Amino acid sequence: MRDLTLAACSVLLAVSASTTLGPEFIRLTIGKGWAGANDLRVLYEDSREFVGGRPASPDPVRRVIPPAGHPVVYAFVGWLPWSVARLVWAMTQALALLVVIRTLLLSRGSRGLAATCCAVLLALGSTAVGTTIGNGQLGLHILVLVLVGIALSRREAPTLATDLLAATALALALIKPNIALPFLWLAVIGPFQIRVRPLAFTAILFGGLSLLAAQFQQGELVRVHEEWLRRGSFVAVHWGYGNLHRALGSLGWKALILPVATAGLLYGAVVLRYRRIEPWILIGLTALFSRLWAYHQLYDDVLTLLAMVWLLRTASAPGRPFALGLFAANALVLVLPSAWAFEKPLQVLYESSHVAVWIADLAFLVFEAERGRRGHLDAGTSNVRDAQKLSQSAPLSLGAATM
Secondary structure, eight states, X not given: OHHHHHHHHHHHHHHHHHHHHHHHHHHHHTOOSTTTTHHHHHHHHHHHHHHTXXXXXXXXXXXXXXXXXXXXXXXXXXXSOHHXXXXXXXXXXXXXXHHHHHHHHHTOOOOSHHHHHHHHHHHHTOHHHHHHHHHTOSHHHHHHHHHHHHHHHTOSSOOHHHHHHHHHHHHHHTTSHHHHGGGHHHHHBOSSSBOHHHHHHHHHHHHHHHHHHHHTTTTXXXXXHHHHHHHHHHHHHHSOOSSHHHHHHXXXXXXXXHXXXXXXXXXXXXXXXXXXXXXXXHHHHHHHHHHHHSOOOGGXXXXXXXXXXXXXXXXXXXXXXXXXXXXXXXXXXXXXXXXXXXXXXXXXXXXXXXXXXXXXXXXXXXHHHHHHHHHHHHHTOOOHHHHHHHHHHHHHHHHHHHO
16 A cells, blocks of 8 residues: 555656656746746846846835845856856756755665655656746755755764855855745754854855845945845735745734744744754754745745655655655645646635645654654663764765765
């Protein structure tokens, strides 16, 4: 039954991959009109205008990344001709996708054929991944940067060089803070110590990028950040789905959005509680928290791939029927067409089904985290090396996948 279910999920994911991935890469590289690499076009034009010292467009959905991101995007693709920038972005998207697939493969647990096929096809068949590629979004790049930052900062014997590399990856990931910010806790709170140095380096590097960005706008550091926060708040209230910010905006409780966003920093207490469990449970919890806490559009559903690592590992193990059923439900919502393809009533059903599955995933991972935490405490072990080796195993495999 287990192998049959996983095989059925593989077929479903394979069909989705065969029908979406190619067209999305075409849309990114040579697609015409508004739909062709539409989000990359905004990033590209915003970076050129920002670095050129021009004021922001009145369009509220422009310049919605932090000011520090504009010089980075410009240095990456903004200085290139538009057609070349699209090709470069496509190549880096493909590389990031390969890194995510390799990470899923290295961390899948079971070596069975069905589990291996699922690990490969989870990313390839995901509608969110396809939309990220076709729109030219940042999600895949940010996932890789976050995973590299966690891998390097949680090494058993960190050095100044590895902490600097980790901080560089995390500072770049903060270009999309609604994805990256909660993951900083995993870099700071290790299994047996609080890692201040990677956090300090990240703050210095991101602060330096912010100061650099302000120089392109007459040195008006406060103004460019106020403008970014105002535009970001507007977008969070009026767009996106399946997150607390959007829910508060829909209910007319806009005044609570900033307090809720700030309260999200308390997620560090969760990381502290579960700091010694299997890291992939903690990474999955953080991904789901990030997805449900802050503003996201459907392309940011790529975050949920990180929760699939532990879910696939447990679903492919014997005697875990609930995990198997939950994995199948996730495979189904991963391949559903984009919410934008539906009219309003069906769109609500689409969004509700996704949120319901993510909440079930979150509850399952909390259950697994408590099991892991009790198992560690019940064992009464004080062998730091063994526990640290367990806690490092998954991030080190990430390092192997990304370096």
